[in-house]
Structure formats: structure tokens, C-alpha cells
Amino acid sequence: MASAKYREIAAALTAEIADLPPGTKVDGELAIAARFDVSRAAARAAVQELERQFLVRRVRGMGTFTARRVDYPISSHRAPSWSHTLRDAGATPRTVVRSCESIPMPAAVAAKLDAPEGTAVWRLQRRSFTDELPASWGTEWVPAATVPELPTALRVSDSLDHVIRTVGGVAPTRSWVRASMEAAPDEVADELAIDPGAAVWFVKSLNTDRVSGTPVCLTERWIRADAIRVVFEVGEDLGG
Template sequence: MTRYRDIAEQLVGEIAGLPAGTRIEGEYEIAARFGVGRAAARAALQELERRMLVRRVQGLGTFTSRRIDYRISPAEAPSWSRMVRASGAVPRTVVRSCSVVPMPAEVAALLKMPEGVPCHRLHRRSFTDDVPAAYGTEWVPVSVVPELAQALRSFDSLDVILRGSTGALPRRAWTRASMAPIDPEVAAELGSRTGDPAWLVESLNDDAGSGRLLCFTQRWMRADAVRVLLETGPPPG
């Protein structure tokens, strides 16, 4: 067994009992403690990453990881915060921008609205246990929530806003999940490297009561932070 694997095995034992999101030693500290070069220290951390035991966030450090289960199911509301809490982690979402723009043709086709009608374009970064985990774009017609920017000052959950302002019961009318390499913009938001694989979950949401289309969302999720579970039928039993 090579030296970096010896180090990785020792680190596995040391971090086993730490809470998710705990910052651990970086390459310099590990190299100094074990008397090895940075290459061996880096390889040890990469081994922990491969096992999805830690997350390395550029500019912040290395953190113990706990992958949440992000369940896509007819029985589950399309809510990031609810899903994170149900998995035992702590959610937090930060609005990066919210502006009213003409609805693009591809989004208008999905929402069955005329191209160019006013639409909120919302960019948000989401965290699990205070570590970046997801980043996405949400398109909400102004006719659905006229004062979305104001509502976001009080609530960080779009699901809560839609329920409160429209009385709707949001559900997924259509969802597509795929894994693809991320571009530089998304990588910067997630603290990842450009080209790292991540989940892309696209969802068209409507009101379970009326069928009215409410929004279209595109969310990138770090694969080392989220395990996407797709359930297409009713629970067994």
C-alpha cells in the first residue's frame, strides 16, 4: 500500500465521528503532520473525495461530507429546503440575482405562455450544512408572483412563496435529471472545478389543484453532496 493510502486510511478513522460540514486539514497541514510532500497529501485527500467522505470547496477548504437524498417523486413537493431537512441536513439558500426579463422562447414553450412576456429570472445558490451544494436558475412568470423579489426578502423557499402568495400546491409536472460537466460559472458558484460532473435537474412545476403552470427550474447539484433518487410510481406495499 502506498503512503498516500496509509494517510487516507488514518484520516478516514479521524473524521468518522465528525459532524457533516466540519472543516478538516488541507494539503499543507497533512503534508507537515505526516512528513510527506504535497503530492502525497493531495492524493490522500483525493482518495477521500473518491469515497465521497469529504468535499473540497475552492477558496474555502475541505469539509466532511454527508450526501443527502434528493428524491424526485410524484409524492414529493419540488422543494429544496424540505428535501434537505428530510435528509437530516440544514438547508440555506442565497439569492444571487432576481430580475424581470422577457421570457425566452424555450421557457415560454414549456410554460405555455407567449414569448417575451415578463418573467422573473432567479439565480440562487443553495447549501447543505453551510457547504455549497446546488446552484440554479428559476423562471417564474410575473403573472404568477408579481412581487417575487420582495417575497424573497422574507422567505428563501420558492415553494413557500408559491403556496403563500397563490394558494397553490406545487408539484412536478415534468422532470428530467442528467449528469454533465459544469461550466466555469456554475463551478465558481459551487466551489468545484470546471468540467466536474454534477447533476442537472430540470423541473416544470404546476399547481396540483388547478394544473396551472407555475415555474420552470434548472438546478445543478454537486454529485458529492447529493444523491438523486428517481421514483416513478407509487411506493410499494
């Protein structure tokens, strides 16, 4: 009976918030409990049900807000650009550089970038937002020879794909992608403003120049599962 009640409440709330824009503050547990004359435990279960469906997002110390997951398609047919892909999905992207330093290329990275170990490489760490919500964080490795003045270029444009194309003079395309659903480590949780252990995508990919096949960027990116719907497109039939 209790299970049926919280599901009824969740269904009622789902209908009410359906047309609200993302980021709209809605009733929390106490208000829901009073309104539906149920225990706080039942109200909490109803809110958790909405969270499981990615319809709301709770922000510690601030309240409960409507949510919208943005599609992030991954395909060899699309440019490997975070900002371009999110704009196509109707979202507003923004990326902040956390660090950008030139270091000797580690052996594991060199193997992926097909370069000698110790070659100069940019290690770039960035946090990306969608509609001002922290949505992605990770590390990108760009051979220094591809974009010698990467820190300067990123002050002009926050799109790494755009910088590599315009400054590096290459046409990045996805060579391979590996993705898995993981529990957010503490550092990732801090960067993405989520609880440690929350569900996140871990996506590792290599971009190469479409013409020469030369590796131009290795990416290791953590993506919030409650903010981004990662969609893999494989094959020719990419409709609906």
C-alpha cells in the same frame, strides 16, 4: 505496492473520521505524509481516494474538511421544495437571491410554460446553501401572473415553493424532471465555489398546479455532486 499503501492509508483515515461532524478540519497531505512516513504523492492519493468517496472536501487555501452528502429525493410524491426537502434530510438550507427581474418570456421558456411568447415572466437566479456550503445554483422562471410581487415575497420567505403556495394560491407538483451529470461550466463553478469541470448535477424540471395543471415554475438547477446525493424515487415501493 504503492497502490496498496495509499489504500491502506485511506482506509485508516476513513475509520478515524467516521464519527466526526461535517466540516471538521483534518490533516492535509503534508501531515499525512509525515505521519505515515510516505511520499507526498502517496498522501495525496489517499486524500483523493477519500474525495472520490465523498468523505472529505478540500477547500483551496483553507484545508481539508470532513464532508457529508445530503440526500435530495426527487419524486412526484414530494413537494418540489429545496428547503423543505433538505430540512427533512437533517440539513440547514439557506437561499440567496442573486437576481429577480421581469422580462418578456423567451420562446423556449414559453413553450415549456404553455404561455404566449413575450408574456411577462420572472427570471429568478438563486444560490442555495446546505449547512452553509454552496450547494446549488440556477435559474427559475415563474409567470408574473402567478406571483405578481415575487421580489417582495422572497424578502419575507426564501422558499419559492412556499411563496408560490401562499401568495400564488396554487399547489405546485412536479410534472416532469430531467437530470444529467455534467462538468461544471466556469460560471457555475464560481457560484458553487468548486473547480471548473467538477462533477455537478444539471436538473431541469417543470412544476404545475396540482388542481388545474397550469405550469407555475420552470427550473434549471446545477447541484454539487460532492454535497448533494440526488435520489430519484419512481414507483410505489419507496422504502430503504
